Amino acid sequence: MRKRLKWGTFLENCPVWSRFSFFDMPTLDWIGKKAVVNHHREVPYHLLKCDKELSVGDPGSGNLLVQGDNLLALKALLPYYAGRVKCIYIDPPYNTGNENWVYNDAANSPEIRKWLGKVVGAEAEDLSRHDKWLCMMYPRLMILREFLSEDGAIIVSIDDNENATLHLMMDEIFGAKNFVANVIWQKKYAVANDHKTIAPMHDYLLVYRRSEKWKRRLFPRTEEKDRLYKHKDAQGIFRPDNYTCNKTADERPNLFYPITNPNTGEEIYPKRTRVWAYSKEEHARHIRDNMIYWGKDGKGKVPSIKRYKHLLRHGEGIVPQTLWMHDFAGHTDTAKKEIRDILDDSRVFDFITPKPTLLISRVLQLASDSTSLILDSFAGSGSTAHAVLAQNKADGSTRHFILIEMEESICQTVTAQRIARAIEGYKDIPGLGGGFRFCRLGSTVFDETGNIRAGVTFNELAAHVYFAETGEPIPKRTNGKTPLLGIHNGKAIYLLYNGILGDRSFGGGNVLTNPVLKMLPPHNGPRIIFGEGSRLGTARLKREGIIFKQIPYGIKVT
Ligand SMILES: C[S@@+](CC[C@H](N)C(=O)[O-])C[C@H]1O[C@@H](n2cnc3c(N)ncnc32)[C@H](O)[C@@H]1O
Incomplete structure (x- = not known):
């Protein structure tokens, strides 16, 4: 018994095993799992070959767009970027089961079917839609983890088709203790009135950190929030805030007492069903420190507490929360409009559901700093690159991006084109500057016999x-x-x-x-x-x- 305890303690403290949650968490199992848990190790290293024709702007800008299956592309990039990426944002296929959307539903795309057949073997025939998706995602997430710096984080867009399974899988890969939040993003603002059950209005963003070294950042203050600070006294600029709280006098009798307006001499009680938010002692301190606001003319019937701008607990920023409404992070219609404006091609929407640039800017504000490297291995329309370029312009920084997109047609005519136009400008929108290299996967570094392939530099x-x-x-x-x-x-x-x-x-x-x-x-x-x-x-x-x-x-x- 004692021995087992020691062995357990050893495993829990061991850097490799402690990632796994055998000890206190349920783990997820599915058909084909055994075949893929170590598959990322067996993926051969490929070379990357850059294409000057499709590259844009300054080739030395440090940005990269790779066309190819992300499993191979990530493995090819690992020797150059392992442990260097601060923020991974991915928006994998949601596995909607909608067979018309072959590319959106990557678990059923021809490439992934072929890959599953090879990796999982005969068992692949029995795999359900969910098994396939999990088999597709597991090795990719395992490699993605290796890219993260110790202070990095991965943020994954998902909906209810795979939210629960993804959460468990990421607990296993990144460690349950590194789960940060499951943010709800309000992707739609209008309810589909013809929906048969409960109309879905949101997606999730699952956030995991690489280690406890990750520090979340604050969102920039908005002008709207700043506008609330429109009053001024000898101590500084302030906004008046509620002096009551939502409890009854029965519940909190010590917070139910009269307050006197010193300018009118009127004795005031909190409104029915509420009490003051502060005790008598705190109130006395507020009076002493001139912290109570009685309206413009000082004769108001309701006291407010003065919140001084310079005393804001988190300085300039806003503490992130788990609910991102559409006015804060954009919605799917904004995303479509962005693409329509840039590419004049609505066929894109047959293949991908783009995310709004604003949503990804929020991700960058939360999880990157001014020089971070950002990785998106399910690039789609290239919204992540666009957001990186826009955010750099907005805050004068030098983030870089690496994007990977499997579909040749999407990668060349959508992803690359969109990023190019964002860089160079389109219609009357000025270019954001910068550039990127366009690369494809080349041959493997080693041939079938284990020898270095001819031509490897x-x-x-x-x-x-x-x-x-x-x-x-x-x-x-x-x-x-x-x-x-x-x-x-x-x-x-x-x-x-x-x-x-x-x-x-x-x-x-x-x-x-x-x-x-x-x-x-x-x-x-x-x-x-x-x-x-x-x-x-x-x-x-x-x-x-x-x-x-x-x-x-x-x-x-x-
Ligand atoms: C949901 S879309 C991403 C949309 C993107 N966030 C945007 O805003 O446009 C998923 C993309 O991942 C690509 N994809 C699917 N499986 C892939 C794989 N194994 N490797 C690389 N890209 C893949 C699909 O072709 C598709 O373009």
């Missing part, structure tokens, strides 16, 4: 080797001109590949020999060297503090 392999060895993205300063990729935890990591040292050395410098060793940038500490072979003996390597790893075998392939 030094930089591509370097990013892969560094990430496989350290679990971290290659340091930015790596420029492809030196075999030293970076130093991680005191260990220097080198790659000898594609004649990085030129042909002065044996085998184009891909084999570790005495002369090659002399040419390597020095490091005072342990060294890990990846190369095609080594001519140095075990004793010599040990003396030099070198661990030699032969490529491709020494590189973790997935």
Whole structure:
């Protein structure tokens, strides 16, 4: 018994297992789960190939649009961006079951059906709509988690088709303790009068943080809120606020007492069914500190408490809440209008239900700061990129985006076009500036036999080797001109590949020999060297503090 307790405590405290909620939470099971829980590890690394023709504006702007299945695209991006993304916003297919919307219902799209057949095997035939959706989402969320920085958060749009299952699945993947909120977004403002049961008016935004290091941000104050602060006295600008609260005199007899207006001498009691919000002692303090407002002429019959602007508890911002009404975060009609204005093409709506830019701006205000990297792996019409560009313009910041969209036609004619127009301007709307690179998935880094595929460049392999060895993205300063990729935890990591040292050395410098060793940038500490072979003996390597790893075998392939 004692032993089991210890083992349980160990697992709860262990960084990997503590994510899972075996101990106090129910977990979700479905057909096909076993086949997908570790699938993200088996997904091969692909190369990304950029297309200059479809890229727009400043190519060095740090923004990226990738066309391809997000499972492969995310894996391809991982060596570059693991742990670097502050805010992931995704709007996956809601799994509505509406078969006409093949692309909106990705669990039934031809690509996903093919993928499920491959990954889940024969069992895929028996999968229900929900099983398929869960199988599709699980490995993608597992990889997305790896992108988040410790102070990052993921926000997922969903509706009641999968809200409950997604919540449980995210508890399992991100840890129930990292659940932040399930925000309700009022997506519609007009009720569908022909609805047969209860007309749905809202979607959800499930918010999970990566760890307790995440800090939510405040929403900017609105002019409407600021306008309430229109009074002024010697202590500053204030707005009058209610002096009563919603309890009866029977419930709170100590809060039911007369207050005298000093200007009229009138004794005043709270209205029936209410009491004062403050005790006699607090009221006395308010009188002493001149905190009570009796109206413009001072002769009012109702006291108010003065709320001073400079004393606002959270300074400039508004504390986020779990209810986002349409006037705060937009609605689906605004989203459609935005697309119509930009693209003049309503066929888009046959395939995707866009989100309003304002909704995603709210997400950015809540969960990103001025230099954050934002990732959206179900890009659709590109509203996330548009919101990032607009938010940068609004607050003079430099957020960057990475978007992924699977459908070639959507990606090229909708996503890329919309972002391009947002950047360059359209009709009489001025451009927001910036640019993005358009990329597609290339071949895998390794071929079927595990060898490095011909044509893989030094930089591509370097990013892969560094990430496989350290679990971290290659340091930015790596420029492809030196075999030293970076130093991680005191260990220097080198790659000898594609004649990085030129042909002065044996085998184009891909084999570790005495002369090659002399040419390597020095490091005072342990060294890990990846190369095609080594001519140095075990004793010599040990003396030099070198661990030699032969490529491709020494590189973790997935
Ligand atoms: C609900 S829409 C997103 C709408 C988007 N938020 C907007 O405002 O326009 C979902 C998008 O994800 C895309 N998608 C579905 N499965 C995908 C996958 N496996 N990889 C990449 N994109 C995918 C669909 O083609 C569709 O465009």
